[in-house]
Amino acid sequence: MKEFTKYFIVISLMFLGFWACQPPTTSLSFSDADITYEGRILMRDTVAELIWPGTSVSIRFKGTGLSATLQDLDTANYYNVIIDDVPTAVIHTDTTKRHYVLASDLKKGVHTVQLFKRTEWDKGKTLFYGFKLHEGSKILSPPKPKKRKIEFYGNSITCGYGNEDTSDQDRWFGYFQNNYETYAAITARHFNAQYHCIAKSGIGITVSWFPMVMPEMYNRLDPTDSTSVWDFNGYVPDVVVINLFQNDSWIVTDPNNEQFINRFGEQAPADTTIIQAYENFVGSIRGQYPQAAIICALGNMDATKSGSAWPGYVQSAVLQLNDPDIYTCFFPYKDTGGHPKVDEQRQMASQLIKFIEANIDW
Numbered sequence: 001m002k003e004f005t006k007y008f009i010v011i012s013l014m015f016l017g018f019w020a021c022q023p024p025t026t027s028l029s030f031s032d033a034d035i036t037y038e039g040r041i042l043m044r045d046t047v048a049e050l051i052w053p054g055t056s057v058s059i060r061f062k063g064t065g066l067s068a069t070l071q072d073l074d075t076a077n078y079y080n081v082i083i084d085d086v087p088t089a090v091i092h093t094d095t096t097k098r099h100y101v102l103a104s105d106l107k108k109g110v111h112t113v114q115l116f117k118r119t120e121w122d123k124g125k126t127l128f129y130g131f132k133l134h135e136g137s138k139i140l141s142p143p144k145p146k147k148r149k150i151e152f153y154g155n156s157i158t159c160g161y162g163n164e165d166t167s168d169q170d171r172w173f174g175y176f177q178n179n180y181e182t183y184a185a186i187t188a189r190h191f192n193a194q195y196h197c198i199a200k201s202g203i204g205i206t207v208s209w210f211p212m213v214m215p216e217m218y219n220r221l222d223p224t225d226s227t228s229v230w231d232f233n234g235y236v237p238d239v240v241v242i243n244l245f246q247n248d249s250w251i252v253t254d255p256n257n258e259q260f261i262n263r264f265g266e267q268a269p270a271d272t273t274i275i276q277a278y279e280n281f282v283g284s285i286r287g288q289y290p291q292a293a294i295i296c297a298l299g300n301m302d303a304t305k306s307g308s309a310w311p312g313y314v315q316s317a318v319l320q321l322n323d324p325d326i327y328t329c330f331f332p333y334k335d336t337g338g339h340p341k342v343d344e345q346r347q348m349a350s351q352l353i354k355f356i357e358a359n360i361d362w
Helices: 013-019 183-190 246-251 258-264 271-288 310-321 342-359
Strands: 024-029 036-038 048-050 056-062 066-072 078-083 086-092 098-103 110-117 126-134 148-154 193-199 239-243 293-298 326-330
Touching: 036 193, 056 066, 056 126, 078 098, 086 098, 098 110, 148 183, 183 193, 183 342, 239 271, 271 293, 271 310, 293 310, 293 342, 310 326, 326 342
Parallel strands: 148 193, 148 239, 239 293, 293 326
Antiparallel strands: 024 126, 036 056, 048 126, 056 110, 066 098, 066 126, 078 086, 078 110
């Protein structure tokens, strides 16, 4: 537990049992209009499925506390509890449907509570049934929707893989992953923008560490279901950031890799093939969002190391697209082991924020 950031605590079942003694009196279904969602949310008849990293559920109320009714389909998901814009706790959901206390003993007044998914979709789905307000609390109308919208397509860097693992072991457990402290989420908060994060550790454009690439995943509502199609009209971002190719850069040099063989056979793809694949993917995004500014980013791992060909591939694809609203932004190689930690993610966010401020009027 020493590795975990001092700003958070994990809510244990012991505390849940204790707080369960406080009777909530007002219930809100997951479909209530006063609940605000961000991210691609799969709405079922009786429940909302929280799948993608950075997905969040928020509520505004007057009172002292509330609970959320949740059930995980795995045991590897973690959520931040954000009270009045301040991260206050971490919840580890499990496969039992239960009420998780998000806030209690607050000062009387108006509060906003956000439940934010730290972990990516390979850690499983969480079923969100609704909120229960504590005695004397009153639901309030949500704030006006944020005017700006941003969307990210990325890999483990964008997910936040291991960003809170300070042991240098770069462990994959959900406990060490915090999408809230990624360059993507930090940038979204800086601009007070709605946030969608379409990302998966290990994914690439031409090849991944598993049998799916981003061009096959980007248009899904449920990433685990090829028939689950996202309606791009439901969320039209002003800015799209694409940070991919890190995994491609590794796998294309390993002809013994299973996915190399599945995608390429015996011969690594030519430079022109790689560039065309990137151009095709960005073109697909442009087809969905004709008016968006698109930032083709790369880094901050060794795909941007001095001498790497991959920034050049991105630049070549963007030049061929010949679109004045498509940009490149490369994060310098961090030159440290493993995935970027929180401080490195913040450095990336600072660079991206400055880039957007300098180049995009939104």
